[in-house]
Amino acid sequence: MPTMQKQAFEAISDAASKALAGKPPFERAPYSPEAGEEAPHEAYSYWRSTMRIFLRNKTAVAFLAIMAALLVFTFVQPLIPGQKSPTEIFNDERGIQIRNAPPSREFWLGTNSIGQDLWSRIWAGTRTSLLIAFAVAIIDSALGIAMGVVWGYIRAVEGMFTELYNIFDNIPQTLMLILISYVLRPSVSTIILALSITSWLTTARFIRNQIVIIRDRDYNLASRCLGSPPLKIIARNIMPFLISVITMRAAIAIPNAISNEVFVSYIGLGLPLAIPSLGNLITSGIDKMLEPSLRYQLIFPAAVLCLITVSFYIVGNALADASDPKNHTI
């Protein structure tokens, strides 16, 4: 009813004018940067939503469990009592090397062609390969993010970086990898160097493209007008959008590094046999593949390797989907 509304409105405006008697309707608040940062928080937590979406993906959760079990076991294995040394050569009672012994109770996965225990070599090799892979993933993300941010955010260098990228992107990564490992003497650190030199470029490009897309969105423009320093804009406004890309790149970098290590070992540029890695275990297994009875020397390391790469790939992809804020629905 219009009359009732009118009465109510008059009552309210009466009360308001009494309360504001003599004062201006708005007061100028003192400028305080802290108050500007205080946004009204909803009941939304980024990481909780990420977790919830990730847990919905049953395959990924299963592979996460496998991955965690493998990782824990790989690093706990040397501490278990009764494990053999991966580099010790075992002799039988006559002093002859126990060569190519099939899997038995003594040697769980058999021995290789010079009498070393395959079971402990596989886990030592997994440790080496994972160490290489994690190091590469960390260097790759750190370098890729830093360069990508500079490339994408600072307009002065953008043209130059793009030209440089167009030149270096044309060199196939595999060739670069071969060359670097050909020139350097094989060791864990040179393999890490060779693998990370070739891979960070792609990460930097990914990051740069994402930054160019969101750099000039209105909310960033607003931040810039309000005088936020660039580093703060990058860290608070842009990085949350990039987390999904970064997670995915890091998760893919690990299986990539492992398979590159296998390839480099195969063409004879890998680690020396004294340092077991999945790459040189598989390469020495290849020599045995023509004899079905010795094929276990190839199959066991390959199986462990596949488990690791598949689980990283699947978990990485699921995590990337889950950590993308666009997939978060409240």
Place this chain on the structure above:
Amino acid sequence: MQRLIRSAVTLVVVIAVVFGLLRQMPIEGYFNNYDKMTPTQIRVGLERHGLNRPYLRALMSFLGNLLKGDLGVSNRYRVGYPINSLIAQKMPISMSIGILALITALALGLPLGVLMARSAISAKRFKAADKAGSAFIAIVESIPFAVYCLFIQIYGTELIRKYIYLPMLFSKENIATWFLPVFSLSLANMAMYAMWMRRYMIDEYSREYTRLARAKGVSEAAISTKHVFRNAIVPLSQYLPTSLVVTLMGSLYVESRYSIPGMGGLLVDSIKRQDNTLVLALVVVYTALSIAGVFIGDIAMAVLDPRIRLTRSQEAR
């Protein structure tokens, strides 16, 4: 034109980098019987290769020879044999295997992608094809190429041997031995094409024009082939350069596994024998091929889709 200049610049930069890197190598790689040589012989030998000249002059003379089409001679792999004729012998076979692999990848990958897309948008009980396809893609993408090729070689050979006689290694005359190398070389690209085909098809299915066609009563099959497929295949051309490079690099492994007398196997051999000049020549050839591949791919994209103009490639892809 600008694009062409950039490709040329890239090639020169790559050659300079590779050349500089290989100069850091121990000099044994230039001689056949280094251990038995006297210091004088070594010095004379180095002089003959022009190795004790300063970097820039050596680089210039290498580039000059390259323009004349001369890649130098092999030092260890086959002593004194000109690399040009080595490559001329081996190039055709690598090319035919690579092209066959690309054709296989397209011929199997695209239909797989279409099938997956159609099953993904269909009713729930038909989603099995999409799930199986996704699993296939995940497996191919995550298991190292070197590992699944190996298992294809071992078990594929055994499987086929049950029906016809098949040697494990490649021979040019026996057509049956072509099958496994080509197949394993095509898998990575097949998965890539299937994945992107599926994604673009699904994107196109959700467009307005598809809904209009459906509302008009166009049959599902006609929508798929006449509307969706044609639009979805255009953006796929941007993956052509990538797949060329993937094939080139995959051939390194596949050729050496099946001992195919091609260039990839040659590169692996020359690395194992530390034949520096041969490594340099092959790396240059491979880089030139992949740069050419990217270049052709860019042009193909512009031809296929008139909306793309080459000037846009000034941005990073």
